[in-house]
Amino acid sequence: MTAIETPALLLHLDVVEANMGSGLHVFLKVDCGYHRAGVDPASAYALAVARELGAERGLVFDGILSHSGHAYRTCGKDEAAAVAEEERSVMTGFAERLRSEGLPVREVSVGSTPAMAAVRDLAGVTEARPGNYLFYDRTMVLIGCCAPADVGVTVLATVVSHQPGSTQLIVDAGALELSKDLGPGHLGLPVNFGEVKGHAGLLVTSVSQEHGVIRAAAPLDAELTVGTQVEIVPNHSCLTVAHFDEYHVMRQGREVDRWSIERGR
Ligand SMILES: Cc1ncc(COP(=O)(O)O)c(C=O)c1O
Numbered sequence: 001m002t003a004i005e006t007p008a009l010l011l012h013l014d015v016v017e018a019n020m021g022s023g024l025h026v027f028l029k030v031d032c033g034y035h036r037a038g039v040d041p042a043s044a045y046a047l048a049v050a051r052e053l054g055a056e057r058g059l060v061f062d063g064i065l066s067h068s069g070h071a072y073r074t075c076g077k078d079e080a081a082a083v084a085e086e087e088r089s090v091m092t093g094f095a096e097r098l099r100s101e102g103l104p105v106r107e108v109s110v111g112s113t114p115a116m117a118a119v120r121d122l123a124g125v126t127e128a129r130p131g132n133y134l135f136y137d138r139t140m141v142l143i144g145c146c147a148p149a150d151v152g153v154t155v156l157a158t159v160v161s162h163q164p165g166s167t168q169l170i171v172d173a174g175a176l177e178l179s180k181d182l183g184p185g186h187l188g189l190p191v192n193f194g195e196v197k198g199h200a201g202l203l204v205t206s207v208s209q210e211h212g213v214i215r216a217a218a219p220l221d222a223e224l225t226v227g228t229q230v231e232i233v234p235n236h237s238c239l240t241v242a243h244f245d246e247y248h249v250m251r252q253g254r255e256v257d258r259w260s261i262e263r264g265r
Pocket of ligand 1: 112113114130131
């Protein structure tokens, strides 16, 4: 029969490969104008990579994927809608190019929160992948892609230092809670690491690891004494949430539950 000495354990790879099912499903990432990652859809390289993915044994080429992160650099929904349309047009155009070369493209996956908040046409797109839209944040408000009331997470902080007559106070929320994200730099706004809810004149002017420095134009009112709690709308809710272990779940201003945050990487 064979030259294998017995007893021996035989693994029939062709059978196992067939049993493994449909293989590893892959998408090709495309640069739709953000210029962070992805192949240039006009390049010969993009076509070559797609061909290779389609031909690779064990891989199933599902389609193409983009992230329109440059929609965060806009002012208002019209501009964000233009980025969404640019993304749609780049992606559907590239999908057509691949199809005309004989490569089936089942999925055309796009998205970022501002683009998807403003998008007017998704013809030819099969999947939209906004992430931040669930919570939004101060950045989304400032670029005009959501209203302040749409923001679903805030950081509750306590005033831990304040001198009478001072224009400065310290809270127990710093970079670990608010992150060092300064929000949309292209708007030319003063430095502010978060919006102190209900206190329009206050700015979180700096953060160290566990403390935030809040300043006002005039001496701070007597309400903000040591021990007072304030709610701060984060500039980037994704970074903020990633730093906490649990949500205090609020309904109509009352805590109704606590949910732990899975932070596996
Ligand atoms: C590849 C990719 N898709 C989707 C998203 C979601 O973007 P957003 O949170 O802006 O909706 C991100 C966020 O960085 C991303 O990198």
